[in-house]
Amino acid sequence: MKILVTGAAGFIGYHTVKKLLTLGHQVLGFDNINDYYDPQLKYDRLAQLGIDKTQIENRQYVASKTHSNCRFIKMDLTDKKILMELFRLEDFDTVIHLAAQAGVRYSLENPDIYIKSNVEGFLNILEACRRFSIKHLTYASSSSVYGNNSQTPFSVTDNVDHPISLYAATKKSNELMAYTYSHLYNIPTTGLRFFTVYGPWGRPDMAPSLFISSILKNTPIKVFNHGNMERDFTYIDDIVEGVIRINNTPPSREQPPYAIHNIGNSTPIKLMDFIASIEYHTGTKAKKNFMPMQAGDVPKTFADISSLKQHIQYTPQTNLDEGIKKFVTWYISYKERIVV
Template identity: 50%
Template sequence: MKILITGAAGFIGSTLALRLLARGDTVVGVDNLNDYYDVSLKEARLDRCRAHAGFRFERLDIADRPAMERLFREEGFDAVMNLAAQAGVRYSIENPSAYVDANLVGFGNILEGCRHSGVKHLVFASSSSVYGANTKLPFSEHHNVDHPVSLYAATKKANELMAHSYAHLYGLACTGLRFFTVYGPWGRPDMALFKFTKGILEGTPIPVFNEGRMIRDFTYIDDIVEGVVRVIDTPAAPDPAWSGEAPDPATSYAPFRVFNIGNNQPVELLRYIEVLEACLGRKARMDLLPMQPGDVSATMADTAELERAVGFRPATTVEEGVAKFVEWYREYYGVREA
């Protein structure tokens, strides 16, 4: 297939591109290479993809309507994986306009591009953040998600609603993927594991919110990518059992689905740090802080629907995943073992 990956210089996007290229797909990657975090890391990820003949990269912003119209008109994609977004819950409090531009305007341009160019399947990144004020665990796609607690979460919920409207109006097959705390090699520097590793190696205090009592469904990058590939290959279809009398948020009479992709093995943040300490051979100096605005105390994914639909559930433990991240971090930054 010929697949468009937006956010191709990102953590998930670049890893997914490599997987699709390895199986013989043609991949066109787009990214605006913004400076939300280290651009050299984004370039290094792209260099790994550029080593494959089936990869081509264009630097553009998905919020640029004329550029996106041209891209879809000229390329003729079979499928689209939208991973371009302004990420981060806390940053959405500081810079809300970045989320409106990328996550709403940009996503609207992608929907229009898919509609007018005959794309067979649009898969897009949603987030576990859409569960917001929900406290019933594990989080299920069948639960109502009308109470986001950050603008980031609200934009991801909006993406699901926008996609459903295009599935209804134009028959565009759309699948939303609610990712749960993705981590692993080539990860994002603004994520906890990256920050913790850097702080522990430098001997500086690491910020631990909610005094480490937060629980997260940490999901290893290879598990995420495996789930994404299987979903790309399985376009959403109408659910014949769907009823407007008791509407199920997870499915539709239109070709629309949402899935959780999480590890289903939630871990307390303090345990996560313990595993990291063991891998690094050093103890952390922790700055125990209160909960940050927009955060939630616990996440846990019910992955039964994903397993039922594509025959896969994530299984990498944090012990395995954190060890692989530390190995990559030491090699990439040239950090010797203690």
């Protein structure tokens, strides 16, 4: 297939493009390479795909030097006119939409960018899919939509009308907007609620990278809610496998062709156990500053993945110890160039 992957320089986007290329698909990667975190990490991810940083200019195609079936273009989702022209010229089969302004805590400080990127940008993607008859739109939602739900595991049938961060509200809005377009225009859409993704090339603003960085520097790590947290940590390879299987398996053509699935390991890990695994694989004991819960955060996430298993017969396979070992190995080899 010919597939557009937005957010291709991001953590999940990069790994998704890499896997799609090995499967023989034609891929156009798309990203605005913003400075929410150090853009050099994004350029280094793209370099793994054969995309030369020195050739990247706004709205110009860059062909991969190592993959004949891969190109990249730097542009912004909010540039609607150029986006429509891109869809017209390229005639994509499917779209995997992973571009978004990420970060729960950052949304408390800079709300405007979340509306612009996550709502306006998503509307532009939906409009492009409508106008150019895309066979399936797969897009990133988030476990953040569950807010302070006390019932676990979190199920896609749960009420998620009370988000506790603007980031979560934008992701919930994406699901509502997708439903509307599926209903009105018969566009197959699938939203994937990701649960705490970690692994090589991960975002430096997320806890796994922050923990490893501080432990290796022998500086204290911030442990929120005094360590009384649980997360459904999910290794990146498991996320990518789910994304690609979903892309290949659109929801039924019955009205509306719309679906939402959780993707998580479905095994909540205590935060202190997660830290202990990093300590073991770095060979260094962490200094810990125990702190109260942060605004917009939740004490526990736990994915019910029954709908995912039913739809694509897939269950994440990577256990915590295996995933942390791979992540630490990569991080140590790359740490000189990470900025946190």
